[in-house]
Amino acid sequence: MTAHPDAGTIFDAAVAELRDTAFRADLVVREIPTPQGLxxxxxxxAADVRPDDDGDSVYGTGRFVLLHDPEAPAAWGGSWRTVIFAQAPLETEIGTDPLLADVTWAWLVDALDSRGAVYHSPSGTSTKTLSKGFGGLAxxxxxxxxxxxxxxxPEGPFRPHVEAWAELVGMLAGLPPGSEGIAVIGARKAARD
Incomplete structure (x- = not known):
């Protein structure tokens, strides 16, 4: 492994940029422990859409990880990599839409593009799940x-990347951009009695 004496300083600048990002009021974002070994x-x-008093959200949640490896792994095509996760519950009828997975990916790409985020080598999966309760969960x-x-x-500034992720988390939860203070649509809370 080659020594990169400025790598920590470069990463610290990126972290400062992300920590200085302002998020919409109905999205609670906090730092969490980082995955090890990546x-x-x-x-x-981590982000939660309109969490309750216990910090749980019935609307949607997400994770954003910024990785930096000065050795520039070949699979990344650079020394930086962004890894995201976003999920939200849906009305069953929406979950059966055959284009839902494609639309979800398109929302991510649109969010990145609308923010002017420069990136390459994207990859990912969009998964829709349908469920039915039985027995005690009926x-x-x-x-x-x-x-x-x-x-x-990612290339260039990192703030557009984290803003795009935050927009995606909100959109999956039914919050279109600029909709703060408007009721959430399409989200469903299962009965827990």
Whole structure:
């Protein structure tokens, strides 16, 4: 491994940029422990849409991880990598839409593009899940969920990347951009009695 004496300083500047990002009021973002072994430098954030007093959200949640490896792994195509996760519950009818997974990926790409985020080497999966409760969970009824896992190699400033992720988390939860203070649509809370 080659020594990169400025790598920590470069990463610290990126972290400062992300920590200085302002998020919409109905999205609570906090730092969480970083995954181990992915890169020499990492920052992880978690977001919850309109969490309750216990910090749980019935609307949607997400994770954002910024990785930095001065050795520039070949699979990344650079020394930086962004890894994200976003999920939200849906009305069952929405969950059966055959284009839902494609639309979810398109929302991520649109969010990145609308912020002017420069990136390459994107990859990911969009998964929709339908469920039905039985036995002790029968009262919860039918449900659906959408989940997106993605990664890409970011270039330039990092704030547009974290803003795009935050927008995606909100959109999956039914919050279009600029909708603060408007009721959430399309989200469903299962009965827990």
């Amino acid at each position: 890169a020499p430098f990492a920052l992880a954030l 009262d919860e009824g039918d449900g659906a969920q959408i989940e997106l896992r993605a990664s890409w190699t």
